[in-house]
Amino acid sequence: MSNYDIKDISLAPSGHVKIDWVRHNMPLLNGLEEEFRKTRPFEGVRISLSVHLEAKTAYLCLVLAAGGAQMSVTGSNVLSTQDDVAAALADDGLSVFAVHGESEESYARHIEMCLEHKPNIIIDDGGDLVGMLHTKRPDLAEDVWGGCEETTTGVIRLKAMEAEGILKFPMVAVNDADCKHLFDNRYGTGQSVWDSIMRNTNLIVAAKTVVVVGYGWCGRGIAMRADALGARVIVTEVNPVKAIEARMDGYSVMTMAEAAPLGDIFVSATGCCKTITVEHMLTMKDGAILTNAGHFNCEVDMEALEKAAVSKHETRANIMGYELSNGKLVNVIAEGRLVNIAAADGHPAEIMDMSFAVQALSAMYIKEHYKELENRVIDVSGEIDERVARRKLDAWGIQIDTLTPEQEEYLHSWDL
Amino acid sequence: MSNYDIKDISLAPSGHVKIDWVRHNMPLLNGLEEEFRKTRPFEGVRISLSVHLEAKTAYLCLVLAAGGAQMSVTGSNVLSTQDDVAAALADDGLSVFAVHGESEESYARHIEMCLEHKPNIIIDDGGDLVGMLHTKRPDLAEDVWGGCEETTTGVIRLKAMEAEGILKFPMVAVNDADCKHLFDNRYGTGQSVWDSIMRNTNLIVAAKTVVVVGYGWCGRGIAMRADALGARVIVTEVNPVKAIEARMDGYSVMTMAEAAPLGDIFVSATGCCKTITVEHMLTMKDGAILTNAGHFNCEVDMEALEKAAVSKHETRANIMGYELSNGKLVNVIAEGRLVNIAAADGHPAEIMDMSFAVQALSAMYIKEHYKELENRVIDVSGEIDERVARRKLDAWGIQIDTLTPEQEEYLHSWDL
């Protein structure tokens, strides 16, 4: 029996259309769905999931449910939930607790409702589900075999918990799988951030100066596409090797204090906090556009901005203009939340297909191996990467070469 | 006194926000608005305008009105009108006749209502206003001093009229100004087409095979950005020199018959008709995505597709899936109409700023020179291009070099 707290169940038809669209564009999940339907690997397993609740996530939920899982679902950010998609999932009989634009209190309550499902496996995105369980509901930990974490940010938090010795079950770092971060963080973020900025501003990217904060996998995807769209790119970094890479890739590299007066559009993608401060903003051009592509809305220092601003008003849908004490305006998209998810549709379907295939197989890994695992952050076994990658090539119809025995031998010899 | 036939005047506040946003991002029009407010060059002049009715067009109308023009405004495509923007213009006292999604009959009636204004100057986009005047309301021609045409398509039609000797007044080919087609057609279309495709499909462009039909200025902008987003690009052409350019730019070149089975996404940008036929569609991959970036919705042969399809259903918002007789599906965005305008927000503001600065200055040119002009298609004087370009560089704060007298002399000598 379905159990839900959502905006409006009557929105389900629109949600079903969205889910059908992604289903037609996620061949790896298609394959797993078909397998799971036969093998029912999650028969009777309770899974609680907290991931940005839009169509691709919904399809992952349905695939797990096809494998027998009892799903309890919540969102991962108050702006990223799509109410019609939540309705469609509820309509399909899953437990769903999420409403677009809800308050932080409501969001926290929904996470707790999702946990009351007493999960065996947790699928988390950013670490809120795991964090809440450890702080508010440690009583539920005994049912938990382990879980999977989707993001760089979440993995950082889990490693901090592991370092403090308080992590209560094993967590697979899905983010660190090659088939996740090499594609999702780079090509996924690279496209979806610019999709969002373009649709929300209707401004030209060519000839703009774009400042990318952080040159990790997300940052380089964002920089690569900004360059490709005709912008001049400035990268700021704290790591000197990454800084050199950015420079060799043709970008300017400098401190944020130097970059702030030069940029037209700023994108922060660091997993850290306060990368763009009010002090920086006060030196920016009038009308500068600020966006965040990291998990939490603290990269652009919104808290300080809200205090420092003289006034604010909506300058375009999803964009708030803040007037600063110097009379200039800064425009912030989606309240400084993940610009590609909170003000657009998130990563492209084919990208999430790879990430979620890793998720589904990692959940299986937890189920099969949890008794042997320590309460630590676990690397996804290379075998999962290999399986996902082979399936992706198959989905494209691409054949690759195989080493001959002679080549294998050559690679293990030294006396040529 | 305002006179309008629009969706709902109460939508005006949202339209005003949109217009304010573009006003902050169209510095050339800002400058003209300021000048016009002082010099009132269009005092008492009646202008009828038919251009895709969204915020940037609205701001052009307001700039002309600031110069004293009596504006009568209609749209240029039944899907490209934004009702809130139309309401804002009416709210500002302009005459407006356009409703989003109206029927072809209603669209034709609105064009005629726009003409009843008895224009001295016509600003047209695609040629419908001029066409209607020549066929249905030739009586109005005597008041018309001349007009301006925005697009490649419209210029082709006007030249056909000129060749037949029936054009009743001079028409400036705004499209052919360097400051229009070199930027609007290339960087504008290049960005806005992909903005639209990405937002409407939520699919990854990287690793896709994109077929671009036509390698004119629009086509090369579309191809350039597809490549930049990670796609493999195939170009089809009828002009051998353009075909070689496409190949030298790193793209594959072949016939549409060869390309049809290979493409994932098709974009037609030719100004011609039936570039993608049902015969082509029958050889495409299941789920292929078809879009049009040319002015009229006959590039993808929608008429034939509607007849040939076994069934159709919405596969995502703005996308219709047509099932073909071979069981495969083709997905058409925005009914085969201009994908960047009918299913997104059109060109970026800064691009239209240049195009519309040429428009406004060309309208002044008509006013000042119409008595000397023949009833032909007129080239924009180089002087307008020079003025717009200099203003654009100023808006960016860019200085460029000037030839020294010695260099000037060198360039005019032969006996070195």
Added chain:
Amino acid sequence: MSNYDIKDISLAPSGHVKIDWVRHNMPLLNGLEEEFRKTRPFEGVRISLSVHLEAKTAYLCLVLAAGGAQMSVTGSNVLSTQDDVAAALADDGLSVFAVHGESEESYARHIEMCLEHKPNIIIDDGGDLVGMLHTKRPDLAEDVWGGCEETTTGVIRLKAMEAEGILKFPMVAVNDADCKHLFDNRYGTGQSVWDSIMRNTNLIVAAKTVVVVGYGWCGRGIAMRADALGARVIVTEVNPVKAIEARMDGYSVMTMAEAAPLGDIFVSATGCCKTITVEHMLTMKDGAILTNAGHFNCEVDMEALEKAAVSKHETRANIMGYELSNGKLVNVIAEGRLVNIAAADGHPAEIMDMSFAVQALSAMYIKEHYKELENRVIDVSGEIDERVARRKLDAWGIQIDTLTPEQEEYLHSWDL
């Protein structure tokens, strides 16, 4: 009977190997050679040719000779002649007058010797042959039917002559053919300039700041490849529209005075003179690298530099380091002459194949039409472009589309 003034006829074998290599990579000339051998269109026609004398030029000479022409050949720049190639041509029985590194006096004498052949047709590159004939040997003009000019620079000079009314025969502006400048100036110069700079400096282009002077077809090819190799590109221009294009293409645009202190490598490609002056050099970084990609060695102001320099010494083969009065060094490649020809092998073979196919067909055009032509600069007929382009597509095995009758009609109608 052969008649020559070259370095050393015994160098011929090496020259023959070079010519054989390009012969295998110039399919359009292969086709013409075969045709000419049968039809002998130049039987008894005297052709004097002054083009950079390396393997591709030599093959053009052989193709014309295969058509019956009596060839008299000289170079087009004292550093661009390859002595082994000159020897191979002499060995094949052509008249050749050119020596690598000869003095300006010797160069002038060789041009005159080449003219003494009493040409019916002149093939010129930069205008020296035509210039010399008009100033020193006007007596020879009566035999001349007309000629062909390869470069932007030469066309500028010819138009100056035409404007003064002194041009004594028609000259085809081969440079202005689409199949020449769209490919030779852009992709040819783009590659060959960087080939030369990389081989002569062994420095990394990535992360360098490259200043490109002039954003014509050559300049945009050079900028495109600098960007592609990882450089940050600054463009300087005098034309505001081209300046905006450069900026929209993602480059920085500024004056040379602003760019001089920022650049690591400078490339001038304007057809003008003194684009980089000693005043600029005095503000450059120590070790800045200066190169010229325009026809004449006056773009970088070498004359003034030779006077202003405190000292000079070879810093690497083909590079002269000039110490300035401020103690800094500037490095000039190939004495400020065409960097891609004077210090490398010039344009790639396939590019010159197109340019020289236009040359050969233009020479035929002169022969067939000279009686009807005025003494002006003549556009290559579109028919030649079409023929060359179709042959190029054939050589690649590429098919393109053709307009259907319905499409042809559509493109000529206005009442849709």
Added chain:
Amino acid sequence: MSNYDIKDISLAPSGHVKIDWVRHNMPLLNGLEEEFRKTRPFEGVRISLSVHLEAKTAYLCLVLAAGGAQMSVTGSNVLSTQDDVAAALADDGLSVFAVHGESEESYARHIEMCLEHKPNIIIDDGGDLVGMLHTKRPDLAEDVWGGCEETTTGVIRLKAMEAEGILKFPMVAVNDADCKHLFDNRYGTGQSVWDSIMRNTNLIVAAKTVVVVGYGWCGRGIAMRADALGARVIVTEVNPVKAIEARMDGYSVMTMAEAAPLGDIFVSATGCCKTITVEHMLTMKDGAILTNAGHFNCEVDMEALEKAAVSKHETRANIMGYELSNGKLVNVIAEGRLVNIAAADGHPAEIMDMSFAVQALSAMYIKEHYKELENRVIDVSGEIDERVARRKLDAWGIQIDTLTPEQEEYLHSWDL
């Protein structure tokens, strides 16, 4: 007293010019040279070095000698030695044993002569010095404290030795330092391979189909630049994740059997053997160009080609054309040896500056720590990477950001 076996000591002046040029373009080595001159860290230390003997390597030798090292130097490939550079080193008093184009026997003898120096530290490139010592001169091992290996190939060989338990001293995997492989293998190889192919063929890269074998750091540099030069790129791989990356980067991916008939230019960069076989060659286009960018000349199967070819002849300097049994020709540059080193000048100076700074600091690391090290392949300590990267940024004059204490704390907390 100098001890040498080189081509001709009188070539030294030309070598000195070359070394001076690179000295002006290797700021990191400049800094180390200055430090070493003061601190003399290698006073009395015997170093034997086998690296491609051209100007940049020579400068590394001089820097180590400035630190007090007694240098014994040989080359790393029979075609990569530049005789004038070898002469300059000998002229400066170093022991040098290498001759361009020498036989394999002579090459082996020179390696042995280099070892007779009784090195304390070995600097190797590809593993020949270490291999020879283990097989022919194990007696010398007792003097050896350890060594440094420059390449992927050498590291593979060393790991094979380590796995067999026969490695007699610790070897630092310089290749695996971020400041080496991220830059040298990617941007260095990316540029130098195309520098070499362009200068040796004088063919256009744009519009060609380039097949890159292997998508490791070298392969992606080569593919990136081929794409940038206008080619269509095909990648072949054995690793499925890398294959997907190549596809997402916009390239075609397929097996070599599929790619062979499509390619115009082939570049192998795998560290493996026989990646391009005679079977593949028999399906290639007439005139296909084959090159190797891996350390050993067995990637293109030259041994089998020499046997299978019907005939061979030089088709251009550094290029041998092999006629196959099917009548077609394949062109191999530089006998299938490292195309960028054997037929050009190797990596750009600034790239080798980083790689060689790691080498020099790794040699110091060996000297300071060898007593604590096991006889294994050693990772370069992160501290060396950090030092080299900071110096590189300093050399560019680039400042980067530093984490604030608040940010540091944030990155180590989980309960946000």
